[in-house]
Amino acid sequence: MLHLTYLIFLLPLAGFAVQVVLGRRMGDPLAGAVATTFVGASFVVGVLVFFALLGVHAPVRSFTQSLWTWLPVGGLHVDLGFTVDPLSMTMVLFVTGISTLIHLYSISYMKGDPDYPKFFLYMNLFVASMLILVLGDNLLVTFIGWEGVGACSYWLISFWFHRDSAASAGKKAFVYNRIGDVGFLLAMFLTFQSVGSLNYSVIFARLGQVSPGTITAIALLLFVGAVGKSAQIPLFPWLADAMEGPTPVSALIHAATMVTAGVYLMCRVNPLLHASGAASLTIAAVGAATAFVAASIACAQSDIKKVLAYSTVSQLGYMFLAVGTGAYEAALFLMLAHAFFKGLLFLGAGSVIHGLHDEQDLKRMGNLRRYMKVTFFTFAVAWLAIAGVPPLAGFWAKGDVLDAAWSRYPALWVVGLVAALFTAYYMSRLTALAFFGDDRWRTDSRPAGAGHHGGDGGRQPHESPWPMTVPLVILAVFAFAGGALSFPWYGKGTLLTWVDPVFGANLYDAHQSVGLQWGLAVTDSVVAIAGVVVGLALWTRVTNRPALENSFLRRSWYINELYDSVIGRPGARVAAFTASTIEGGIIDGAVNGIASAVRRSGGLVRRTQTGYVRNYALGIVLGVVVIFGFMLTRVWWS
Amino acid sequence: MGAVTAAAAAHLQLPHIDYLSILPVLIMMGGAVLVVAVSSMTRRAMGTGASTAVSLVTGIAALVAALFQWDSVATHGAKVTIAGAVVLDGFSVFIQVTVAVAVVLTALVADGYLKREGIDGPEFQALALLSASGAMVMGSANDLIVIFLGLEILSIALYVLTAMNFKRAESGEAALKYFVLGGFSSAVFVYGIALTYGATGSTNLPEIADYLARNVVTSNGVLLAGLALLLVGFGFKVAAVPFHMWSPDVYQGAPSPITGFMAAVAKAGAFAAVLRVFVSSFATVRTDWQPVVTGLAVLTLLVGAIVALSQRDVKRMLAYSSINHAGFILLGLEAADPRGVAASLYYLFAYTVMVVGTFAVVTVMAKDGDNGHDIEDYRGLARRQPVLALSLAVLLLAQAGAPFTTGFLAKLQVVSSVVAVHGYVLAVIAMVSAAVAAFFYLRLAVVMYSPTGSVADPLPSDGAGDTAEVTELLPFERGSDQVPGLAVLTDAPPIEAVAERRVAVPRLTALAIAVSVAVTVVFGVVPAPLIDFAHKATLLFH
Secondary structure, eight states: OGGGHHHHHHHHHHHHHHHHHHHHHHHHHHHHHHHHHHHHHHHHHHHHHHHHHHTSOGGGOOEEEEEEEEEEETTEEEEEEEEEOHHHHHHHHHHHHHHHHHHHHHHHHTTTOTTHHHHHHHHHHHHHHHHHHHHBSBHHHHHHHHHHHHHHHHHHHTTTTTSHHHHHHHHHHHHHHHHHHHHHHHHHHHHHHHHSOOBHHHHHHTGGGSOHHHHHHHHHHHHHHHHHHTTOTTSOHHHHHGGGSOHHHHHIIIIISTTHHHHHHHHHTHHHHHHOHHHHHHHHHHHHHHHHHHHHHHTTOOBHHHHHHHHHHHHHHHHHHHHHHTOHHHHHHHHHHHHHHHHHHHHHHHHHHHHTTSOOBGGGOOOGGGTOHHHHHHHHHHHHHHHTOTTSHHHHHHHHHHHHHHHHOHHHHHHHHHHHHHHHHHHHHHHHHHHSSOOGGGGOSSOOSOGGGOTTGGGOOOOOOHHHHHHHHHHHHHHHHGGGGGOTTOOSSSHHHHHHHHHGGGSOOOOOOHHHHHHHHHHHHHHHHHHHHHHHHHHSSOOOOTTTTOHHHHTGGGHHHHHIIIIIHHHHHHHHHIIIIIIIIIIHHHHHHHHHHHHHHHHHHHHTOOSOHHHHHHHHHHHHHHHHHHHHHHHHTO | OHHHHHHHHHHOOOOOOOGGGGHHHHHHHHHHHHHHHHHHHSSSOOOHHHHHHHHHHHHHHHHHHHHHHHHHHHHHOOEEETTTTEEESHHHHHHHHHHHHHHHHHHHHHHHHHHHHTOOHHHHHHHHHHHHHHHHHHHHBOBHHHHHHHHHHHHHHHHHHHTOOTTOHHHHHHHHHHHHHHHHHHHHHHHHHHHHHHHHSOOBHHHHHHHHHHSOOOSOHHHHHHHHHHHHHHHHHTTOTTSOTHHHHHHHHSOHHHHHHHHHHHHHHHHHHHHIIIIIISGGGHHHHHHHHHHHHHHHHHHHHHHHHTOOBHHHHHHHHHHHHHHHHHHHHHHOSHHHHHHHHHHHHHHHHHHHHHHHHHHHHOBTTTBOOBGGGGTTHHHHOHHHHHHHHHHHHHHHTOTTSHHHHHHHHHHHHHHHTTOHHHHHHHHHHHHHHHHHHHHHHHHHTSOTTSOOOOOOGGGGHHHHGGGGSSOOOOOGGGSHHHHHHSSOOOHHHHHHOOOOOOHHHHHHHHHHHHHHHHHHHSOHHHHHHHHHHHHTOO
16 A cells, blocks of 8 residues: 555645646536545545555654656756655645645635635645655655645735735745745755755765764754744744635645644754754744744734734744754644644634624624534634643643653743743633624624625624534544543553654653653643633623733734834835846846847848849859958968 | 770770669659659649659658668768769768758648649649759768759759749749859859869869878968858858848748748758868868858858848748858857767758748748738737647747757757867857847747737838848839838738738648647757767768
8 A cells, every 4th residue: 555655645736637627617616526535535545555554563664655766967866755654644644634624614615706716726736735745755855845835825825816915915925935945945955965865864874974063054954944834933924914815725824734844844854953952952942932922922913813823823833842852742743733723723713704704803703602603612622722721632732842841941841831821811812702702793883794684684693504514523523632642641552652763762751750740731731721711801801901912912023014124125225226227227228238239230231131133242252352361361371 | 086085985984873872862853753754744734732742752762761871871881982972971861861851841831832822733842852852962972073063953943943933023033033143153162163173183072181181281372262162152052141142032032931941951951061071171271261161150140140130021030040040050160070060960950840840830821922921910820820829939939049949959069069169259159149039039929929909019110121122123013011011010901800810721731830840849858869860970970
C-alpha cells in the first residue's frame, strides 16, 4: 500500500485539473461535490497508507518514493521524492481529513456564488500544495508546496476581489509570505552550499561536517520562512486580514493547510534545531511572545473572525514555544488538537455568520443559543477546548507545551501561562457576546431583509443545513476527545511513541515527577477556569467596556501603523521617486531616444530603396568598389 | 587545330559517375522533367493536384535519397567523385535535406495558392523542383564552375517563378528586376571565378586550397580581387547588405509561396557554397576576407533589423527580416571553423522551416489575389482564427529567437561560435540587432492579438512611401487602397467588414504550417538530434 503515497497529493491535483477543464460545466453544486470527493479519496488513501506504515517495524518506519529525477544539474541532484514517516503521515491524515470536512461544508456555504466552481478549483489546489509540502523528501519539493500554498491563499483570500478590502488582504498575505520565502530560499542556498544536497536525510546525516554557526544560520533562515507562513512576530498581521476570504477558506488556512506548515517545517528539521541551542531559544522566545501579544489583541476585537484569527496566531505561538523547547511531540499534539477546535470554531462562526445573513460583528449578535442549537453545542465544545478546560483536547495539548517550557525556560512558561489566561478570557467573551445575552440582532439599525416575511422574520437566525452541521458535529467529537491521542499515563500506542522514530533523541525530556505534573495540570486548569468565569461574568450582560477594549489592543498594538510608517510610506516614496525620475526620466528617456534614433535611421536607409534597378545596380557597384578598396590596402601594406 | 580537337575527343574519358552522390539532384530534376513531359504529352493539361503530388513524391524521395547518402557518408566517409567536381560529405547531405524539406513544404503551400489564383500547377512545380536541384548542386559542388552551374539553375528557375503570377503586375516587375540584377551579379561572380583561376590555376576547390597551402601567396592582388568578386556574387544571392536591394521588391512581388521558397532555398544553396569555398579553400588567406565578411555581417544585421521596423507590408517586412537572418548566418562564416559552419548549417535548416511556414500563413492571409499584405489585415486574427494566429505567432517568436524554438538555438549557436573566436563586437552587434528585430516580429504578433478597431499601429504615416515606389520601374494602374499604409490612415475599411473576414486555409497548407510549427517547437524543446546532425555534418566535412 505504501507505493500509493503519490496518490495522496495526486488526487487533489487531479481534482484541480478536472475543475479546470469541467468546472464551469459542472457548476453548482456538482463541482463542489466532485472536489469534495477527490479530497475525500485522498483521505482514504492516506488511511490505507497509514495502516501500511503501521506494519513497518517502528525504528525504520519511513518510506520514500522517488517518482523521477527532477533536476540533474551539476552537483545538484533533486529527485521528485516523497516520504511518509510518522510525522508526515500525521500531517497527511489531519490535512486531508479536515480538508474533506471543510470541502463538504463549503458545498452549502458557497451556494449561489457566481464563481462557485473556481472556489473549489483553488481549494483542491490548496490541499494538493499542502500535501506536497508535507510529503516532500527534500527542501525543494517542500518549497514547491510551500509556494503553492502561498499562491492559493492569495487567490482564496482575495476570492471576492471586487471588494477592495479582500483584494488588499490577499495582497498583504502574499507579500508577508514572500518575506518569509526569502528566508526559506536563502536557507536552501546555504544548505546546498554547506551540505551539497537538499535531501532531508542526507542533510541530517552530514550535519557533523557543518559548522555550528552555519547550522544556526540555516535553522534561523528556515524559521524566517516559518514565521511568514505561520504568522509569528513580526510577520503576523496578514493572518488577521486573511479573514476577508470566505469563511471555509479561513477554516482551511487556520486549521488544516497553510499556517501549520511553518510548525511542520520546524518539526521536520528537528536535528538542525537540536544541534543549535541559540536557534531553539530564539524560536521559543518568538513563539511565547507571539502567544502573548496575539492573545492580548484577541481580547479587544469585535469581529468574530478577527478574534479567531488572533487566537490562531496565539496558538501557533504555543506550537513554536514547544518546538523551541524541543517538545516536538507537544507541538504536533497541539497542532492536531488545534486543527480540530479551530476548524470547528471557524465553521461554527461561519454558521453564525450564515445564519445572521453575513453579520460578523459580535456586538450585533447575542442569545444565539436559542436559535442555532447544533452550532451552539458544537461551538461550546470548541470554546472550552481551546480555553484549556479539562478534560477537553486543548487542556492536554497546551498542558504538554507548558510543562516542557516550565522545565527548560521557566520565564517563557510564565508568559505562556498569562497567554493561557487571556485565551480562556477572550474565547469566553466571544461566546458570551455571540450566544448569550440579549437578541441584539433584533435592534439592528440596518434595514430588514425581505419584507414579505413580515416584521423581523426575514432576519430571524436559522440553523444551517446538514452539510454545514455534520462537519461541526464530527469536529466537536474530536475536539472533545482529542486528548486521548496522548494521555500522559498511557505507556504505549500514544502520539509520543508513534512519532518517536522521527524525533528520537532530539526530543526534550523534562523528567518531571508525577507530583510536579499534577501541580502544573492543576495550575493550568485553575487559570483556564478563571479565564472562563471572568470572561462570561464581564461580557454576558454588558457589551461595551472601553477600558478593556482600548485602541492599543483593538488596533493590534499599532503594528500595522508601525509597518506603514517605517516601511510602507518610505518605500512608497522611494518607489515614486524611482518611477518618476529614474524610470521616467533616465531609463525611458534612453530607451525612447534609442528607439526613435533607430527608427529615424531606418527611414534614412529606406530612402535608398528607390525601386529603380539602376540604383540597385549602383549599390552593388559601390559595394564592389569599397571591397576592392579594402583589398587594395591589403595588397599595398603587405 | 581541328585535328587536335578530334584527337582529344577520341581520348576523352568520361569520368566515373557515382550516382549516389548526385541522387537527390537527379531525383529533383527527374521529377521536374516528369511533370513537364507528362503535362505536354497528355491532351489535357496535368492538374494542379497531380503536379503537387509529383512534387511531393519527388521531394520526399530526394529526402530519402539524402538519408541514404548520410548512411554512406557515416560508414564510408566523405568522398570526391565525378572527376573531382562533386563531393559527397556530411555538409552536402545536410544541404540536400534542408532543400528537400523546403521543397516538400512549399509544394504543400503552393497547391492551395495555385488553385486559388488559377495558375497552372505543372510549370510552377517543375520550376520549383529545378530550382531546388540547383541549390542541391551548389551544396555538393567541389568546383567553382559547378557552383556557378548550380547557381544559374537555381536562379533562372527563380526568376521565372517570381513572374509566375501573371495577374499581378508586381510579379512580373519583381521578376524583371531580379533577372536584371541577378544577371549582373552572375557576371560579377564569373569574373571572380576567372580571377581566382588566374591566381591559382584551378577552379577545383581542393586544388585551390592545395595551391594556397603550398605557395605563400601574400596578398596577391588578382586573388584578392577574385575573392572580392566571389563574395559579392554570393552576397547578392543571400541578400547581404549592400547587395540586398533587390530582395524587398522581389519578396514583395513574388507569389507568396515562392517568396518563402526563395528565402529558404536560395539562402541554403548560396550559403552552402560560400561556406565551402571560403572555409575550406580560402582558409589560408582568411585574414584577407574575414574583415570583409565582418563588414557585410554588421551592415546586414543592422540594416535588416532597422529598416524592417518601418515596413507596413508584411512581405516586405519579412524580406528585411530575411536580410537580418542572413547577417546571422554570416556570423558562422566569420567564425570560419567547424563550430561556426555547424552553427550556420543549423541556422539554415531552422530558418528554412520557419520561413516557409511563415510565408504559408502569409499566403493564406493574402486578399485580392495576393495583394494586400498590410499589417492591418492581421489585426484581430487571433479572434477570428485563433489557431492560424497562434501558428504565426509561434513562427514569428521563433524568428525573433524566443527560447524553446529552433530560432533561439540557431541564434545562440552562431553568436557563441563567433564569441569563441573572440568576435565580441560582432556578437554584441548581432544581439542588438536581434533585440531590434524582436520589435517588429512582436509588433505583428501584438496586432494579431489586438481587437479590431482599436487605435492604429503607431507607425509614422510615411511608412507607405517605400511600398508605393515599387511601381516606378513599370508604372501601372493602382487603386487607392493599394497603398496599404495610407489606406489604413485615410479610408480604412469598415471595422465589421474586417472583423468578418475569415481566410480559407486549404488542408495541405494547414499541414505545411502545422509541420513547420511542430518542427520549430519540437526541435526547440528537444534540441539534441538536430544539433548533433549539424555538428556531424561538419565533422564529415570534406
